Amino acid sequence: MTDFIRKITPNSKDDILAGITVSLAMIPEVVAFAFVAQIDPLVALSGAFIIGLITAVFGGRPGLISGAAGAVAVIFVHLISEGHTKGMLFNQPIENMGYFYLLAAVILMGIIQILAGVFKLGRFVRLIPHPVMLGFVNGLAIVIFMAQVRMFSHKQLNITAEGVKEYLNIPMQGGELWTMIALVALTMGIIWLLPKITTKLPAALTAILVTTGIVVFGGLDVSTVGSYIVEGGGNGLKGEFPTPNLELWQNLPFNLDTLKFILPYAFLAASVGLIESLMTMNLVDELTETRGNGNRECIAQGAGNMISGLFGGTGGCGMIGQTVININAGGRGRLSGIMMAVTLLTFILFTDKYIEQVPIAALVGVMFMMVIETFAWSSFRIIRKIPVADAVVLVIVSAVTVIYDLAIAVFVGVIISALAFAWENAKRIRARKRISDDGKTKTYEIWGPLFFGSITAFNEKFDVKNDPDEVIIDFVESRVSDHSALEAIFNLVQKYEAEGKTIKLKHLSEDCKVILYKASPKFKEVIIEAVDDPRYHLAENPEEFPKPLSEYKFF
Numbered sequence: 001m002t003d004f005i006r007k008i009t010p011n012s013k014d015d016i017l018a019g020i021t022v023s024l025a026m027i028p029e030v031v032a033f034a035f036v037a038q039i040d041p042l043v044a045l046s047g048a049f050i051i052g053l054i055t056a057v058f059g060g061r062p063g064l065i066s067g068a069a070g071a072v073a074v075i076f077v078h079l080i081s082e083g084h085t086k087g088m089l090f091n092q093p094i095e096n097m098g099y100f101y102l103l104a105a106v107i108l109m110g111i112i113q114i115l116a117g118v119f120k121l122g123r124f125v126r127l128i129p130h131p132v133m134l135g136f137v138n139g140l141a142i143v144i145f146m147a148q149v150r151m152f153s154h155k156q157l158n159i160t161a162e163g164v165k166e167y168l169n170i171p172m173q174g175g176e177l178w179t180m181i182a183l184v185a186l187t188m189g190i191i192w193l194l195p196k197i198t199t200k201l202p203a204a205l206t207a208i209l210v211t212t213g214i215v216v217f218g219g220l221d222v223s224t225v226g227s228y229i230v231e232g233g234g235n236g237l238k239g240e241f242p243t244p245n246l247e248l249w250q251n252l253p254f255n256l257d258t259l260k261f262i263l264p265y266a267f268l269a270a271s272v273g274l275i276e277s278l279m280t281m282n283l284v285d286e287l288t289e290t291r292g293n294g295n296r297e298c299i300a301q302g303a304g305n306m307i308s309g310l311f312g313g314t315g316g317c318g319m320i321g322q323t324v325i326n327i328n329a330g331g332r333g334r335l336s337g338i339m340m341a342v343t344l345l346t347f348i349l350f351t352d353k354y355i356e357q358v359p360i361a362a363l364v365g366v367m368f369m370m371v372i373e374t375f376a377w378s379s380f381r382i383i384r385k386i387p388v389a390d391a392v393v394l395v396i397v398s399a400v401t402v403i404y405d406l407a408i409a410v411f412v413g414v415i416i417s418a419l420a421f422a423w424e425n426a427k428r429i430r431a432r433k434r435i436s437d438d439g440k441t442k443t444y445e446i447w448g449p450l451f452f453g454s455i456t457a458f459n460e461k462f463d464v465k466n467d468p469d470e471v472i473i474d475f476v477e478s479r480v481s482d483h484s485a486l487e488a489i490f491n492l493v494q495k496y497e498a499e500g501k502t503i504k505l506k507h508l509s510e511d512c513k514v515i516l517y518k519a520s521p522k523f524k525e526v527i528i529e530a531v532d533d534p535r536y537h538l539a540e541n542p543e544e545f546p547k548p549l550s551e552y553k554f555f
Contacts, residue, residue, distance in 0.1 A: 011332050014202075018331030019339025021205040022065055022322045024358065025366050026052075026344060027225055030068045039080065039099065039314060042348070044068040046242045047106075047313030049345045051304035055318075056337025059300035060122075060293030061281040063332050065322040065340060066304065069276065072269050072315045076102055079265045086261070090253075100252045101262055103245060106315040108266035110306025113274055114299050122294025125278035131390040132397050132413035134376045136279055137320075139401025139409060141375040144321050146402075148367045151360050152180060154223070172223075179222055180361050187211050187365025202329045204366050211362035225363075226356025241349065245312035270302075273317030275410050277301050280318040287327050321367060324374050389420035426453035429478075431461035441470040447477040452484035459488060464495045471496055472528075476507035486515055493526055504528050 030044045048067035055066040080098035087097020094100075116122065153169040172180055190207035215222055252258065281292045297318075305315045326336050347355045383391045393416050400409035430447035450458055473492075480486065489505070496503040506528040508516070516523040 011330065012335060014330030015333045015335035016339050017202040017205060018326045018329035019336040020343050021202055021208070021329045021366075022326045022331070022336070022340045023343040023347065024205070024208050024355070025325055025363055025370075026065075026067055026319075026322055026340065027347065027355065027363075039102065043099075043312060044073070044314050045344065045348055046311065047308040047316055049341050049348070050242060050308040050311055050313050051301075051316040052337060052344065053341035054304035054307060055297070055300045056334050056341060057300075058296070058303065059334075059337075060296030060298075061284055062292075062334045063284055063288065063323070063327055063336060064277070064281055064292070064297070064318050065326050065337055066277065066301065066316055066318045067322065068314050068316040069273070069319050072273050072317055075265060075269045075272060076105065076315070079105055079262065082261075094251055097251065100248050101258070102314065103248050103309045103312060104252055104258065105262040105266045105269065106309030106313070107306050108262055109270045109273065109315050110302040110304070110309060112267060112270040113302030113305060115302075116270070116274060117295045117298030117300075117302060120295045122274070122278060122296075122298045125275070125282065125294055128279065128282075128410065128414060129390070129393065129417040131386070131393040132410060132417060133279065133282065134379050135394045135397025135413055136401060136410060137283065137374060137376050138379060138394075139398040140320055141371045142398065142402050144367060144374070145371045148364045148371070151223075151364050152177065176222070179220060180364075183211055183215070183222065183359055183361035184365040184368065186214075187362045188369050191366065191369045204325060204329055204369070207365065208358060208362045211365070212358050215359045215361075216357055220359075223360045224356060225358050225360065228360055241345070242311040242313060244310055248310075248312070269315055270305075273301060273305070273315065274298055276320070277318030279410070280320045280323050283320065284323060284327060287324075288332060320374065321370050324370050325366065328370075328373055387420075389417070389424075393417050393420070422451070422453035425449050425451070426457060429454040429457045429461075431458075433461075435468070440468050441472060442467050443472045443474060445474045445477065449479050449481055450475075450485040450488070451481035455484055455488045458485075459492070462492065464492075464499055464501075467496075467501065469501050471501060471503045473503065473505050474507055475505065475509075475512075480509060480512040486512065486519070489516070490519055493523075 026048060027045070030041075030048045045068070051066050051068070055064070059066070080102055083098030083101035084095070086101070087094040090097070150169060153171045171177075187207045187210075190210055191203045194201060194203040194206055214220070215224070277297055278294050281294065281297055285291050301317060308315065322340075326340070331337075379394060383394065386394075393413050396416065397409045397413040400412050425448070428448040429450065432445040432447065434443045434445070435441070436443075444461065446458070446461075448454065473489075480489070493503055493505075503526060505523075505526055508527060513523075513527055516527065
C-alpha cells in the first residue's frame, strides 16, 4: 500500500503546497464567475470542489485543475434568466426556478461529456492546429488579464426603474487605488524574486501570505475576499458540506418541455467545457513533456459535472489559469488537484474568517504573473516566419477568444486552418501526359490528392474533344480522398464515352474501386485490375499494423 501511494504521489510536498496555492487563487475567480451567472457564490464554490476532486482522482491528466470556470458560467446566464421567467408562469409560481433548470442542465451536460468519452471523441482535439493553440493561449491570457483589471473597482448594487437588479463597477480612486497597485506589485515582485533565492518555498503561496500579513497587521483598508463577496450580494464563505439537492426533484417538471429548454445550453456547455479541458490538457502535456488521456478526461469531467448538479453545484471544466499556477508551483501529480479541492472545502467550512482576510490585490498579483507565464510571447517572434495562413489563424483565434468565446474561437480557427490546408493541397494536383508511339493512346499520370478542393484543377487537365480514341488515367501517385473525387471520375468517364472514346482507369485504391462498382456496373470494364495497385492503410496506432511500416506504400 505504501509503495502504491508513493507511486501516485511521487512529488508529495510540491503537490500539497501547489494545491493550497491554487485553492487560494481559485476562490475569487470562482466567486466572480458566480456573479456573472447570477448564482449564489456557494453554489459555484461547491461545484468547484466536487468537479475539482473528481477530475483530480479519475481524470486523464495529473496536474490539471478543474473548477467552476467562466467559459461555462457565461453560457448559463440566459438559461437562469429564462428559467426564472418560466418558473413564475407555473400554476404555483416558483421564484428561484432558474436555479433548478441550471442544475438539470449541468447534470445533462455531464451525461453528454461522459458519452463523448465513451465514444472516444476526445481524440479529435488532436485535429486542433498549433496556431489555434497559440491563439487560444494568447486570447485566454488577455481575457484573464482583463478580468483582473476589473478587480480595481468596487461592485455596487443598482436597481433600475423597471426593478431589475444589476451590479455596477465603481473604479477605485486616490489612495485606495495606489495602495492596491503597490500590493499587486509587491506580490508580483515576490513571485519573480523568490525562485532566484530559493526554490524550497512556493513563490505564489509565500507572496499571498506576506501580502496578507502586511494588510492584516498594518491595518490597511483594502478590498479582501470577504468584502468582494459581500459587494456581490453574498453573505460570506461559510457553508455546509455539499449534500444531494432534494429540492431539484421536488420543483423541476420532468417533461419534454424541460428537456427542449435545457438541451441546447447543456450541449453548448458540454462542448465548451471539453474543448477548454482538452486544450488545457494539451498545454500541460507540452509543459511537462508527458501525455494525458483525452477520453478518460472527458468521462471524468462529465462525472464531475453530473455529481455537481445532483449536489446543487454549478458546472465547470479545466481552468487554464489555475492549472498554470499549479504547474509553475511544482504540482505534477493527482495529489495537487485533490489538495486543491480539499483545501477549498476546508476554507469554506472552517476557515472562512481567515480566507476572507486575504486581500484581492495578492490574488490579482498571482493572476498577473500567471498571465505573463501563459501568454506565448514567442508568437511575436515567429509570426513573420510562419505561413501567412497560420499567422492569420493565430491572430483571429486570439481576437475571437477575447471578443466572443473560447469554443467559437477554436471552431473558427480549425475551419480557417482546414480551408487553408484544402486550398494549398488543391494547388498540388498535377497531370503528366504521355502519348504512345503510334499516337493512338494518351496516358494521364495524376499526381497529388484528389478531393473536393482539387476537382476543378483536375478537370482542367483533360482535353476530351482532342484526345485520341484511347485514354488511360493512372492514379498511382494520387489519392482519391472523398465523394467529390469519385463523382469527378464518374463524370469524366461519361464525357469520354459520350465522345465515343475508350477510357481506362488504373491503380485506383480498393475502396475507390468498390464505390465505383456500386455506382455503375460498367466500371468493371473501365477499371484495370493490376497487381501493383496501391494499398492505403489507416491505423490509430502504428504498432497495430499487421506487418512493418517499411513494407507498405503510402501516397
